[in-house]
Amino acid sequence: MRFGGLVAVGDLSFSVGRGDITALIGPNGAGKTTVFNCVTGFYKPTEGRIVMRHGAGAKANLVEKVTGSSARYETDKGSGVFLLERMPDFEISKKAKVARTFQNIRLFGGMTLLENLLVAQHNPLTVASGFTFAGILGLSSYRKAHREAVEKAVYWLERVGLVDRADDPAGDLPYGDQRRLEIARAMCTDPQLLCLDEPAAGLNPRESTELNQFLQFIREQGTSVLLIEHDMGVVMEISDHVVVLDYGVKISDGDSGFVKNDPKVIAAYLGVDDEAEIDVPEVRAEVTAARHEHEHQADPQAARDSN
Numbered sequence: 001m002r003f004g005g006l007v008a009v010g011d012l013s014f015s016v017g018r019g020d021i022t023a024l025i026g027p028n029g030a031g032k033t034t035v036f037n038c039v040t041g042f043y044k045p046t047e048g049r050i051v052m053r054h055g056a057g058a059k060a061n062l063v064e065k066v067t068g069s070s071a072r073y074e075t076d077k078g079s080g081v082f083l084l085e086r087m088p089d090f091e092i093s094k095k096a097k098v099a100r101t102f103q104n105i106r107l108f109g110g111m112t113l114l115e116n117l118l119v120a121q122h123n124p125l126t127v128a129s130g131f132t133f134a135g136i137l138g139l140s141s142y143r144k145a146h147r148e149a150v151e152k153a154v155y156w157l158e159r160v161g162l163v164d165r166a167d168d169p170a171g172d173l174p175y176g177d178q179r180r181l182e183i184a185r186a187m188c189t190d191p192q193l194l195c196l197d198e199p200a201a202g203l204n205p206r207e208s209t210e211l212n213q214f215l216q217f218i219r220e221q222g223t224s225v226l227l228i229e230h231d232m233g234v235v236m237e238i239s240d241h242v243v244v245l246d247y248g249v250k251i252s253d254g255d256s257g258f259v260k261n262d263p264k265v266i267a268a269y270l271g272v273d274d275e276a277e278i279d280v281p282e283v284r285a286e287v288t289a290a291r292h293e294h295e296h297q298a299d300p301q302a303a304r305d306s307n
């Protein structure tokens with residue numbers, strides 16, 4: 001993804017396994033949010049391919065077939081291949097079933113919790129109305145769809161422990177509850193892939209633990225999760241797979257144990273000026289040791305002074 005002369009995301013290829021929690025980490029400005037914006041259709045990547053597969057039948061040869069055609073996607077009895085870089089954002093959420101949350105909460109603060117979760121389901125409701133006002137008033141299909149939408153909203157409100165506040169304005173909730181409500185809203189669209197941009201930002205330790213449990217529950221439901229997160233406690237505890245970006249290039253890819261000991265990851269964080277910003281304790285320890293060694297070699301007296 002290029003912005004004028006700046007290559008925000010360059011040499012990057014990675015897979016998100018079905019039913020896995022995959023974390024995308026890296027220093028500030030590494031390109032993480034840009035990747036999310038490409039996956040969810042907010043940006044059109046300048047080059048490259050982003051493939052979403054549904055179902056067991058979507059084999060690699062179908063991916064190549066769709067790529068070689070001018071189609072945006074191909075579906076067949078519950079399975080499908082979607083080339084996200086060709087699709088507009090509304091189609092990515094509606095057909096490819098990719099949902100997202102944002103770095104900054106984007107709930108409708110003046111609407112109730114229940115209303116926020118119903119708005120997320122406006123697509124099936126509009127279809128059930130037959131796209132007419134009369135349909136909303138009279139069609140039994142609309143009444144059934146509306147009942148199901150409310151049931152789904154209540155289900156997710158229960159999952160995030162907020163059903164007692166269903167009729168309160170979303171803007172009145174404490175910050176941590178708003179973050180969980182935002183994820184619940186995304187889940188009401190029945191995503192196959194849920195993209196979360198820094199869901200643990202600003203949470204206290206208790207809220208962070210609740211979030212971990214909730215994300216693990218989502219994974220157990222079979223929804224794949226792609227996560228940008230600076231809180232390494234969250235990343236290392238719940239991720240099946242971690243991808244590390246630096247300057248728009250992938251520098252490491254593996255499970256959390258592999259990534260936090262990878263010298264390339266440690267070296268990338270060496271570029272961070274303030275050691276306090278490095279929130280992987282193992283990486284911070286390595287970076288501190290490497291700095292001291294470097295200072296010692298360059299100027300033994302200064303290194304002793306700094307100690």
Ligand SMILES: Nc1ncnc2c1ncn2[C@@H]1O[C@H](COP(=O)(O)OP(=O)(O)OP(=O)(O)O)[C@@H](O)[C@H]1O
Pocket residue numbers: 003006008026027028029030031032033034035
């Ligand atoms: N719309 C845009 N126009 C121009 N440059 C952009 C745009 N969006 C992102 N960039 C640049 O792309 C690079 C990657 O930014 P991005 O926000 O993706 O990084 P990040 O890893 O998400 O950072 P952070 O952890 O701080 O959120 C940065 O140099 C940023 O300035």
